[in-house]
Amino acid sequence: MITFSINGQEYEGQEGWTILDVARWNGIEIPTLCHHGAVEPYGACRLCAVEVDDGRRSRVVISCMYPIKAGIKVQTHSPRVLNVRRWIVQLLLDESPEAPQIKELARSLGVTPSRFQKTGVDFACHLCGLCVRTCQEVVGVQALTFGNRGLRKEITSPFRTASKDCLGCGSCVYVCPTGAMEQLFSRVAG
Numbered sequence: 001m002i003t004f005s006i007n008g009q010e011y012e013g014q015e016g017w018t019i020l021d022v023a024r025w026n027g028i029e030i031p032t033l034c035h036h037g038a039v040e041p042y043g044a045c046r047l048c049a050v051e052v053d054d055g056r057r058s059r060v061v062i063s064c065m066y067p068i069k070a071g072i073k074v075q076t077h078s079p080r081v082l083n084v085r086r087w088i089v090q091l092l093l094d095e096s097p098e099a100p101q102i103k104e105l106a107r108s109l110g111v112t113p114s115r116f117q118k119t120g121v122d123f124a125c126h127l128c129g130l131c132v133r134t135c136q137e138v139v140g141v142q143a144l145t146f147g148n149r150g151l152r153k154e155i156t157s158p159f160r161t162a163s164k165d166c167l168g169c170g171s172c173v174y175v176c177p178t179g180a181m182e183q184l185f186s187r188v189a190g
């Protein structure tokens with residue numbers, strides 16, 4: 001077992017566990033958007049940021065991908081961490097002002113819509129990849145994929161046509177944290 005501290009209290013975890021694994025196991029709240037226990041971590045949203053002091057320096061890392069190490073000191077709600085989270089949630093809220101999960105995150109962090117809030121798009125896709133990973137890793141088919149690159153990156157079906165692989169199970173709609181997949185689903189499922 002590996003011993004380290006979270007918010008000044010000692011915890012143990014097994015080799016290979018992440019900070020988020022140990023925190024969740026012990027009921028310590030760390031917000032996430034792109035994480036789901038049923039699929040591999042992807043590190044897209046960065047909401048799960050925590051501050052880690054490894055004895056040499058202190059830095060902000062993403063807890064869903066950071067493996068625990070003996071002796072590290074983790075802070076889940078330091079001012080630095082809260083600043084990062086608020087900044088991320090501000091961007092999410094401005095793009096998806098009506099998504100319940102994002103509204104709740106914003107409320108808990110005291111974030112309100114900014115003057116850059118988008119109008120006409122209530123449920124934007126934030127490219128968290130949960131739908132793609134669930135389709136591939138849980139359902140076992142490849143009905144969804146990422147298309148394009150950079151600013152034009154998007155979720156689509158292979159070859160941009162209704163996917164023959166799609167079982168119509170709706171798992172992608174279920175895991176989507178913003179509601180965007182509901183709008184994309186009919187295009188993918190055909």
Ligand code: SF4
Nearest residue numbers: 125126128129131176
């Ligand atoms: S459609 Fe939803 S689940 Fe899929 S990448 Fe976009 S926000 Fe994430």
Ligand code: FES
Nearest residue numbers: 043045046048064
């Ligand atoms: S939950 Fe860790 S990066 Fe999204």
